[in-house]
Amino acid sequence: MKNGKLEIGVIGLGQRGAAYGMTDGSIGLLGNILNNSSDVVVTVVCDRFQERLDFASKRIVDHGHDMPIQTTDYKEVIKAGVDAIIISTSWDMHVKVALEGMEAGIPVAMEVGGTHNIDDCWKLVDCHERTGTQIFFMENCCYYKDEALATSLVRNGVLGDISYCQGSYCHDLREEIAGGIDTHHYRLKEYMEHNCENYPTHELGPIAKLLDITSGNRFTKLVSMSSKAQGMKHYIANNPKYSERLKDAEFKQGDITTTMIQCERGETIFLKLDTTLPRMCERGLTVSGTKGFFCQTTQSVVVDGDGFNHELDPYKKTFNSAENYTEYLPDGWKNITQEQLKSGHGGMDYLMLKNFFDCVKNNKPFPIDVYDAVTWMSVTALSELSIAQGSMPVDCPDFTRGKYKIRKTVDVFEFPKL
Ligand SMILES: NC(=O)c1ccc[n+]([C@@H]2O[C@H](COP(=O)([O-])OP(=O)(O)OC[C@H]3O[C@@H](n4cnc5c(N)ncnc54)[C@H](O)[C@@H]3O)[C@@H](O)[C@H]2O)c1
Known part of the structure; x- marks a missing residue:
């Protein structure tokens, strides 16, 4: 936390992470954070491709924030000492990155997708039970x-x-x-x-x-x-x-x-x-x-x-x-604003991220664990x-x-x- 703001690392800056390459007006997770989360700052961005790092960094700077650290190695995000990690990579990387983040004691929000491997599921459970680190499954629906x-x-x-x-x-x-x-x-x-x-x-x-x-x-x-x-x-x-x-x-x-x-x-x-x-x-x-x-x-x-x-x-x-x-x-839906409704998938992305950041900030149990x-x-x-x-x-x-x-x-x- 710096100046009361959560410092976040985002790993995976494609369609979902940063709306890279999207032409349908999507803002991605990054746009949602930039537009709606004044108490959150993305300090580290990670992707395999430099042009995606540059694209996401520009969006962050254009919103008046400092230039984030850029890296192509997700391990650097874990080392950077962020308060939470958001994983929005291809499905095959989710568990690997999540396990390393949890081992380091960093709360992880992991994008949706299935797994082909039951052993990976047990690894996540065992890691959580051993370290006490929480994982939030980003099921926005x-x-x-x-x-x-x-x-x-x-x-x-x-x-x-x-x-x-x-x-x-x-x-x-x-x-x-x-x-x-x-x-x-x-x-x-x-x-x-x-x-x-x-x-x-x-x-x-x-x-x-x-x-x-x-x-x-x-x-x-x-x-x-x-x-x-x-x-x-x-x-x-x-x-x-x-x-x-x-x-x-x-x-x-x-x-x-x-x-x-x-x-x-x-x-x-x-x-x-x-x-x-x-x-x-x-x-x-x-x-x-x-x-x-x-x-x-x-x-x-x-x-x-x-x-x-x-x-x-x-x-x-x-x-x-x-x-x-x-x-x-629920009140979240009764009170939703027009701006929030526009913030990704008809408002649900806004409500999900708000819930995640609130849990991390206030050390609450994650409702999707x-x-x-x-x-x-x-x-x-x-x-x-x-x-x-x-x-x-x-x-x-x-x-x-x-x-x-x-x-x-x-x-x-x-x-x-x-
Ligand atoms: N909840 C939703 O509504 C929603 C919508 C779309 C996608 N998703 C989920 O978001 C995730 C990403 O989907 P997408 O459509 O953006 O895919 P994408 O291919 O557009 O983006 C994935 C990004 O991850 C990067 N990446 C892959 N391996 C990496 C690694 N080892 N290190 C760093 N970066 C790496 C890729 O370079 C790519 O830029 C998936 O899990 C998908 O299921 C969720």
Whole structure:
């Protein structure tokens, strides 16, 4: 801390870290910190590429801050004595960097992504338990308005006892994946080398939170299936930018991967990864309980006894609209400003970073901790195993080693009690 400001190192200055190469108005994590966190200063930046270091440094200086230390070696960030590290690299580096940061006693915020390696999950747990250093898993969707509303409805008993949740990562990423040949984006290699639910946590994180996974409940079994992989081949063959250079590329990743998870308390979860065929973006959270139903796509809340006509077109907003339930939203969403709404992914990035910095500054427990992180990330490795074994069910490890039975659920927001 210097002059009351947290000193932060950011490792990974690509699309997410610094909005490098983005043309859609994204500001990245760096822009969010610069615009919204007057008590935080980025003092060290790290990337493999000098032009990304220069790009990020210029943004920092243009905001009136001192020139940050630049480095291509993440170990230098750890040595620089920062108060916290943000990791926004490719997935393959997350755990390695996080472990070294935690060993040095520096709180780590780690971007989302799965892991192909269950051992890495145990390493994170063991490191946290030995050093006491916390890790914050940056699952920003836990902070989005829809997910917050669904969780608040569950906490308030409006939906009754929950039996089933569903979510998806539906996002046409064909250009990002193929474009990796120019941008060095890691997804190109990932999609060529693996076949799995490679990005489960945007939908699974909020679902796991509302089902008390790692605090009263746990995942017990998982089964995954992937369709054939033809979307990328088709896209490349029909795109002159890539058709010659990527003509020999083979993709293992199936176009659509579906995964089912069973929970100890009896709930089931359905996940869909859909990223290599044409479609619109969707997370599609649904929550089904004994008294009611929440649906993100149609923005509906259907509750027993509300007179809802079950034959009604779900897209026609009448009395089943989620807008009728805004009193259940946490204060963070009730009070959000227009400026904050513009600060990345419709406001959720702002609320997540604010929460992280507040926890670091005031030495509070992180609401999305190491046990949540590894339980959610491990779905990638487990789904890869299930698919490789002809879609056989696989057991899910209990990374809390039994502590889930006594751990108390910590939500990312304090929800109103109505
Ligand atoms: N939460 C969200 O909404 C959201 C959105 C986009 C991306 N992400 C996550 O952010 C992370 C980065 O994704 P991206 O799209 O920005 O990827 P990217 O490839 O654009 O950026 C990653 C950067 O990390 C750098 N890097 C890789 N290895 C490094 C190393 N050893 N040392 C220093 N720098 C290294 C690369 O050079 C690159 O600039 C991923 O984990 C991704 O899942 C999250």
